[in-house]
Amino acid sequence: MPAPVPVHPPHAAQTCAVCDRSLSFAECRHAGPAAVPLCASQECHWVAAQQARLGPFAYASFVRRHRESLARRQAEEARREARHLAQVAFESRESRRLLARVRAEAPSxxxxxxxxxxxxxxxxxxxxxxxxxxxxxxxxxxxxxxxxxxxxxxxxxxxxxxxxxxxxxxxxxxxxxxxxxxxxxxxxxxxxxxxxxxxxxxxxxxxxxxxxxxxxxxxxxxxxxxxxxxxxxxxxxxxxxxxxxxxxxxxxxxxxxxxxxxxxxxxxxxxxxxxxxxxxxxxxxxxxxxxxxxxxxxxxxxxxxxxxxxxxxxxxxxxxxxxxx
Ligand code: SF4
Ligand code: SF4
Incomplete structure (x- = not known):
């Protein structure tokens, strides 16, 4: 179940009010006691800045859509990273085999x-x-x-x-x-x-x-x-x-x-x-x-x-x- 979208979340929640990621110690200190807690991402700061313009209801929906889009991008990034690692591992095994073959054909x-x-x-x-x-x-x-x-x-x-x-x-x-x-x-x-x-x-x-x-x-x-x-x-x-x-x-x-x-x-x-x-x-x-x-x-x-x-x-x-x- 998706996490509820806080419009004015209590600072004690220790999660970013936009992306819902847990804040690091440095991020909590930087936010200050009165500010809406935000992570270091510029994108989250931009989204939070839209609150005054949109009003509470439209803003809550805006944040929800933003989180969904973020989740899709993160999933794609994770798939890309997994493909990257698998391919690099495959290529390095293949390269070792080819190297061994070349060495066997030209030992000098x-x-x-x-x-x-x-x-x-x-x-x-x-x-x-x-x-x-x-x-x-x-x-x-x-x-x-x-x-x-x-x-x-x-x-x-x-x-x-x-x-x-x-x-x-x-x-x-x-x-x-x-x-x-x-x-x-x-x-x-x-x-x-x-x-x-x-x-x-x-x-x-x-x-x-x-x-x-x-x-x-x-x-x-x-x-x-x-x-x-x-x-x-x-x-x-x-x-x-x-x-x-x-x-x-x-x-x-x-x-x-x-x-x-x-x-x-x-x-x-x-x-x-x-x-x-x-x-x-x-x-x-x-x-x-x-x-x-x-x-x-x-x-x-x-x-x-x-x-x-x-x-x-x-x-x-x-x-x-x-x-x-
Ligand atoms: S090196 Fe030449 S061909 Fe290659 S991207 Fe630059 S301009 Fe194009
Ligand atoms: S080998 Fe040279 S031409 Fe080919 S991708 Fe690398 S820099 Fe570009």
Missing amino acids: LPEPRPINLPDGRRPEEAVSQARIDRYRAHVLAQIDIARRADSSEDSDFIGDRGTLQREHETAARFAHAPALAGCCDALCRLCEGGCCTGGADHAHLGPLSFRLQLDAEPELSDEALWDRYRVHIPEKSRSGSCIHHTAQGCSLARPLRSPTCNAFYCLELRALQACEDPVGPVLAIQRNYGHFQRFDPGPRPRVVRLALIESGEARWIATRRPRER
Whole structure:
């Protein structure tokens, strides 16, 4: 039976007046004796702030619906977490088996490090005018925001500048570890853009991308900026992925790509980059999932290709026809 919804719950109840979760000691102290007890969630604070506007009856019903929606989201989150754990456990057992097989076939090889890779390969399809129009609208809207800031040093860009900082740190790490840089490049080439599926019709371009160009060339018009991107729209791109994602790679040159694209590495590659040891041979285990779809419901991803990477050179060991997931 659902817990009753308190409109003005007594503070002694020690549960959040909105989500009904037990409050921690710190949350109880923070609420103070006169306040409605609330947990630390911003969402609960927002819901509680609607009480004055809605009145007691509508507010009680609002809180009840909010709790139901919260319960649904928590159940979905728990299912996702369970899928995540089961898949990671399955993949690590499978990777160990594959590693043992490779070791048995090449006993002289130093133990390779297994790396899970997504698969960016998808059939190509013609880029429709509707996609180009959406892309243009996005770019012009971002240029408009960029023009409202004085420069890329503006405080509006603090978050995005963190992304630029990450890109510079990775470049500095690679400058001191060229073997690591070569290995990461080889892995991304094998993967063929498994993380580009999030690029859709915006290519992760935000105001900072354009503000940086306007800082360097203040006289650039909106159309001139858009033209820089328009001319690189391919005739065909990978279906269900970024407008610039082609079978030959990204159709945008690095300086035109967003800081997000230039700084991004998936968790597997970030773990490899964080490794203190010199990079040895790597066994790339590619499965048929897109980076952002890895833990989606559906059939379990299967291994489609295996490759050994040594000194930045990849050698296929086994391949299998990709199957859409
Ligand atoms: S960063 Fe990871 S997901 Fe993206 S292309 Fe490289 S290997 Fe693939
Ligand atoms: S712009 Fe290039 S790197 Fe960025 S998501 Fe699109 S295809 Fe990938």
